[in-house]
Amino acid sequence: MSALARWDAFLAQIEGRHREVLAAGEAEGRAFIASVAAGGDVTPLSHMLMGVEARLQALESNIIDTWHAKVDDAIDAEGLGIPARDAAFAKGQALQDRLDDEREELSPRLHAELAQLRFQHALTAAARARYCSNCGTAGPRPLTFRALELRCPSCQALGLFDPGELMRSVAAVGTHALAQVAATAEWRVMRAADRRARRLRPPAPLEAIMDSERSQIAYWRRYLAVRAGLEPELARDPGLEIRSRMEQWYVSHAEYEQEWVRAGRPRTLV
Amino acid sequence: MGFLDKIKGKVKDAMQGEAVPPPPQQAAHAHEHHHDHDHDHHDHADHEEAGSDEAFDTAGFDPLSDEEEFYNAVLHMESEGQFGGTDESRAEIMARWGIRDRSHWHTVKESCYSVLAQRFGGNEVGQREMNWRMGQMQQHQMQQQQKMAAGGGFEPVEGVSLEAWAAMNASIVSGANTEDLLKGARIDQARWDRICAEWNARMARDTTFAVATVYGNAFQAASTGKFGEYAREAAAARAANRDLAMPPPMEYERYYEILQEQAYAAKQGKDPVQALKDCGLTIVDWTDLGSYFGYFFHRDGVRNWSQYEAIHKRVEAKYEAKYPGVKVDLDIQF
Numbered sequence A: 001m002s003a004l005a006r007w008d009a010f011l012a013q014i015e016g017r018h019r020e021v022l023a024a025g026e027a028e029g030r031a032f033i034a035s036v037a038a039g040g041d042v043t044p045l046s047h048m049l050m051g052v053e054a055r056l057q058a059l060e061s062n063i064i065d066t067w068h069a070k071v072d073d074a075i076d077a078e079g080l081g082i083p084a085r086d087a088a089f090a091k092g093q094a095l096q097d098r099l100d101d102e103r104e105e106l107s108p109r110l111h112a113e114l115a116q117l118r119f120q121h122a123l124t125a126a127a128r129a130r131y132c133s134n135c136g137t138a139g140p141r142p143l144t145f146r147a148l149e150l151r152c153p154s155c156q157a158l159g160l161f162d163p164g165e166l167m168r169s170v171a172a173v174g175t176h177a178l179a180q181v182a183a184t185a186e187w188r189v190m191r192a193a194d195r196r197a198r199r200l201r202p203p204a205p206l207e208a209i210m211d212s213e214r215s216q217i218a219y220w221r222r223y224l225a226v227r228a229g230l231e232p233e234l235a236r237d238p239g240l241e242i243r244s245r246m247e248q249w250y251v252s253h254a255e256y257e258q259e260w261v262r263a264g265r266p267r268t269l270v
Numbered sequence B: 001m002g003f004l005d006k007i008k009g010k011v012k013d014a015m016q017g018e019a020v021p022p023p024p025q026q027a028a029h030a031h032e033h034h035h036d037h038d039h040d041h042h043d044h045a046d047h048e049e050a051g052s053d054e055a056f057d058t059a060g061f062d063p064l065s066d067e068e069e070f071y072n073a074v075l076h077m078e079s080e081g082q083f084g085g086t087d088e089s090r091a092e093i094m095a096r097w098g099i100r101d102r103s104h105w106h107t108v109k110e111s112c113y114s115v116l117a118q119r120f121g122g123n124e125v126g127q128r129e130m131n132w133r134m135g136q137m138q139q140h141q142m143q144q145q146q147k148m149a150a151g152g153g154f155e156p157v158e159g160v161s162l163e164a165w166a167a168m169n170a171s172i173v174s175g176a177n178t179e180d181l182l183k184g185a186r187i188d189q190a191r192w193d194r195i196c197a198e199w200n201a202r203m204a205r206d207t208t209f210a211v212a213t214v215y216g217n218a219f220q221a222a223s224t225g226k227f228g229e230y231a232r233e234a235a236a237a238r239a240a241n242r243d244l245a246m247p248p249p250m251e252y253e254r255y256y257e258i259l260q261e262q263a264y265a266a267k268q269g270k271d272p273v274q275a276l277k278d279c280g281l282t283i284v285d286w287t288d289l290g291s292y293f294g295y296f297f298h299r300d301g302v303r304n305w306s307q308y309e310a311i312h313k314r315v316e317a318k319y320e321a322k323y324p325g326v327k328v329d330l331d332i333q334f
Helices: A003-036 A043-077 A082-126 A165-182 A184-199 A206-227 A238-252 A258-262 B003-015 B027-032 B067-078 B087-097 B102-120 B122-150 B162-173 B178-184 B189-205 B210-221 B228-240 B252-267 B272-278 B283-300 B305-322
Strands: A148-151 A158-161
Touching (some): A003 A082, A043 B252, A158 B189, A206 A258, A238 B189, B067 B122, B102 B122, B122 B210, B122 B228, B122 B283, B162 B210, B162 B283, B189 B210, B210 B228, B210 B283, B228 B283, B252 B283, B252 B305, B272 B283
Antiparallel strands (some): A148 A158
């Protein structure tokens, strides 16, 4: 079998095994989620995912490791030429990128599902009325994931409202996961733009740098908008939240891109 | 993987995600060029390195008295990026030290390393350069903190300072009852939730890690764990860019074994905290140990790299044998 055919077969095996491990991990995760939807310690889910992710990551890194250890030389030995070699490498790299994305999406997906299930359970409890500790007047329970000080509409006494452990755990489990799942499309575009820009031979063209910048802003905009639903502080000044998260990229990356500097550091306004 | 990549990787492992400065690029190189020169480095007019056709020339540097200036020149001349050089800084360095061009710089660099290696030994030069860079990073971090303070980023939230918040969290992680703690501090749950949310939001916005650094130091200052003193000593040594005054609380090899126990627990989907407990440690102990050994490795990793490399290999082999079923998917071959 030629080196290219063996490379294709190797990649197919990696992809197939990756799919199997991911599906098995997801099924195991869902079974666990069902057992803790109404309460209980959720940390075993993270532990289980660490094991699955470690195996998936090993499969992914096996692609480029094998390329460098064996495939490059094998293709060279068969005299297939540089275009064939480059195309074969690109195929492996594209697969690694895709599998990397799929692995990264697993944990947020499962944690978001758990948060949503817990939210449903917590809502059942939240349907009950709240009573003022001073005058006993009934009032609606606010939808919140943290304790609040509430003024009784009847006697004006200030009382403490605690949403309970289950509702609190929705935020603890789901704050990042729900936002991340909602921003998956933007996240994928951002990762692709970043990979493109990083893999270009320097100096990177301005358009590639700006693509990377715009895709990051789009990701943060979507991610933070959803996250603000659970963390109201983030909604106070969305522009500030995005700019502060982008700042490090401007300072440590864009600032050292020749074309970016030459163009006058054209930051997209947020 | 090259020698310096390995150092970088191992330091990164030891630091567990802590920001690590770029390693000295010349640690190995200096060692390679360590020859038995019996000369005063000023007397270099006709000097040639053994086995090299290049002339000996330190240009305007007196490497033994301009050691830090030389490391600064290497940093700027050899690297790009946030902590590296720019075209302007390189031009300034070349003008200041009388460097004609890149080719001349390479000769000057090798010559200066050679002088330093003769005086200190190749590995020691690498370590001194690493220490200098650590100091630069520390200064940068201090500047970030000052900038954050000037911008109001450390203003207390509802009367609770970052340090106080960190100390309370340290107590909670150590097992204190949150309700009792809040009662003692006269903070109700709603206020505590707002305080936590605000400090967390500030930390998330701060990509310079100024808030996280102050928080981490305050958290460890409040640590009552059995290795708390070691963590505090590491923080003090790091701030002063000096060597540690306390000897390690355990052999480095044991520390690396515990790292492996945790790594293998994670790979097997087991609870890494339980792995720590099995080693007789709490999370607080482990955090404190990590602070100490992270800095310990920074101060000694380049100097005694061969010893550390031997330890890493020995321990890794031991754990591969201890957990034989962890590496799977070996059936997939090219």
